[in-house]
Amino acid sequence: MQKMTTMVTAGLISLSWSASLLAEDDFITLASTTSTENSGLFDAIIPAFTDATGIDVRVVAVGTGQAFEIARRGDADSLLVHDTAGEEQFVADGYATERQDVMYNDFVLVGPSDDPAGIRDSESAAEAFALIAESESPFASRGDDSGTNRAELRMWEDAGVTAQGEWYRELGSGMGQTLNTAAGMNAYTFTDRATWVAFENPQDLTLLFEGDEALFNQYGSLLLSTENNPYLKQDLANEWHKWLLSDEGQQAIADFEVNGQQLFFPNAK
Amino acid sequence: MNVETTISTDIAPLHFDQVRFEHRGHRLLMPTSVTFSGCRRTLIMGPNGAGKSLLMRLAHGLLRPSGGQVRWQGATPVQAMVFQRPVLLRRSALENLTYVLAIRRVPRAQRKARALDVLERFGLAALSKRPARVLSGGEQQRLALARAWLLDPSVLFLDEPTSALDPAAIKAVEDAVNAFHQQGTRIIMATHDLHQARRLADDIIFMYGGQALEHTPADRFFDIPHSPEAAAFIRGELVW
Amino acid sequence: MSASDNPFYTALTLILGMDHRLFDIVALSLQVSLIAVALASLLALPLGAALALWRFPGRNIVIVMLNALMGLPPVVAGLCVYLLLSRAGPLGHWGLLFTPGAMVVAQVILVLPIIAALTRQQIESLHQEYAEQLHSLGVRPLRMIPTLLWDARFGLLTVILAGFGRASAEVGAVMIVGGNIDGVTRVMTTSIVLETSKGNLPLALGLGIILLSLVTLINALAHVVSEMAKRRLG
Secondary structure (H helix, E strand, O other): HHHHHHHHHHHHHHHHHHHHHHHOOOOOEEEEEEHHHHHHHHHHHHHHHHHHHOOOEEEEEEOOOHHHHHHHHOOOOEEEEEHHHHHHHHHHHHOEEEEEEEEEEEEEEEEEEEOOOOOOOOOOHHHHHHHHHHHHOOOOEEEOOOOOOOHHHHHHHHHOOOOOOOOOEEEEOOOHHHHHHHHOOEEEEEEHHHHHOOOOOOOOEEEEEEEOHHEEEEEEEEOOOOOOOOOOOOOHHHHHHHHOOHHHHHHHHOOOOEOEOOEEEEEOO | HHHHOEEEHHHOEEEEEEEEEEHHHHEEEEEOOOOOOOEEEEEEEEEOOOOOOHHHHHHHOOOOOEEOOOOOOOOOOEEEEOOOOOOOOOOHHHHHHHHHHHHHHOOOOHHHHHHHHHHHHHHHHHHOOOOOOOHHHHHHHHHHHHHHHOOOEEEEEOOOOOOOHHHHHHHHHHHHHHHHHOOOEEEEEEOOHHHHHHHOOOEEEEEEOOEEEEEEHHHHHOOOOHHHHHHHHHOOOOOO | HHHOOOOHHHEEEEEEOOOOOHHHHHHHHHHHHHHHHHHHHHHHHHHHHHHHHHOOOHHHHHHHHHHHOOOOOOOOHHHHHHHOOOOOOOOOHHHHOOHHHHHHHHHHHHHHHHHHHHHHHHHHHHHHHHHHHHHHOOOOOOHHHHHHHHHHHHHHHHHHHHHHHHHHHOOOHHHHHHHHOOOOOOOOHHHHHHHHHHHHHHHOOOHHHHHHHHHHHHHHHHHHHHHHHHHHOO
């Protein structure tokens, strides 16, 4: 019985500890993408923001589709995602009042080092995608309605092929998990450069195609609307939004490197 | 305790009126009418499966009759029961006793002293802190009797309490039964041990095949049994 | 395989390094799961015992449902709690989503059916042994519950440990309702998922080894305590 009492007491103490977390208001919840989180960008830039403003940023890293949903339900104070069309629709739907370009990186095509589809010397991204479909080489797709997934689907469309068949494998997974699986299957896959550079389990995968302007990957920050979310910490979120676009924020993004390589390129207007 | 002793002869009589018991279509107790009254030691005898335990459980209220009526004539008295295999809680001997006092709403401050008193009385004081379930069979049965003693019952049921015990332990149980009786407790006890019945019984109920064939004073039962089954049982010819 | 690729080596350096962040993650994991199991036990032990003792219409349906809920996928539990605690949900004003509190709630939902269902089984068999004696002593059904729970305590410790195992091992629910926020709701299992997605497999496996060691340690402790008590109390 004594054990029980101790456990209950411990439970109550700890619950009050959780409550103290709730009481602390100087933070915002940022819904963002796995690509930014996995690369380590937030670890590098958030401390600078917190030092400057005293506001902590709690990052929930999910696919872009889920990030929109979290914001729509009022569970996030801010959004940083990479699906410009979707973001503009979000503003049009009244969930956000403003959308701004923050930075970009690019998507790349990775695949088996012997390149069975022969995409290495393609003229364009569209050609590379067409070659993969033509040779029916295994291709691992996120298949999770993320920003990367949406961009990939646009690529197939531009290439004028229907991605269908046994060679096209929809995983329904995040970027890192998809890279792990692609490495295991020795398949082609479409990834953002940041996650790829930071990824530590490439096995036989290698970067095969890059550089086409069509592979441009724009990140945008959204200022959410209080209309749908009475709990929104609008003032704090606004500071974060403004900081990202400020010289300081842009410089912090530019300074972030992995293996000596800059992964995100600030382009706020 | 003293109050109870003086009114001991006034323990409410217990009537069985055409009581029968069925289980899954089997009639285990034929319509039976008996009366337990006064402060006597009634021993229920008979071979295994005769319905002795059934009769006691019906009397104690652990089972409901399928027909007929089990009826106390007057206020239902305080009862206790000691089983063939004692069911003791997974706690120390002492805690097994204080538990009963807690159930009976005895103030917490008095429980330990009263329990220790009774342990002493039953020769278990040295074992008070031992887990009840690691005690020997005889010690466990004594603890069960001590627990019954704490309840201060007017009627004590015992269901073959000595069937698994050695002679010394049997003696201790029989002494305890007599002690209860001297305090004014009515004893209703099942046994198939003829010697035990001769030592303890004031009267005998003889059961056979789910029927109470006889209810007679003990000396008459052993000298001139009515039924051929009882006679055979006494001669040791009925297997149990 | 170089030393840094060896998960055991990684686990060892993590432990020996007493990394501050790792320590926080381990502490949060234990805290969330232990609180969840304590709360779930508080509810599930009496519930399981009551279910063992009382006969009422629909009892069998409740038992089957409880047994089925033992297999509730953590992701489903997480999703339900998410919808409940989301700002747009009925309990949104609590502001619990993406906090350790939400993770506790989700794990309570996962663990409660396990503890209740297994408790019912244990108490039912103990009750078969005790029923006549307790009835004879005049113990009322409501009073039987604490009696049986206490006398079944060693078996129930194993039941609670089973609940703890489920709580500490699951990732689907805490990922959804906690959000795997660095320094706030990141626990062992969500860290393992994160490191796996970064392709840092040795680190992920190293964390797994630490988690398994901790769970083993807790089970060993409980085992020793229960053996000692058993020897003392029988």
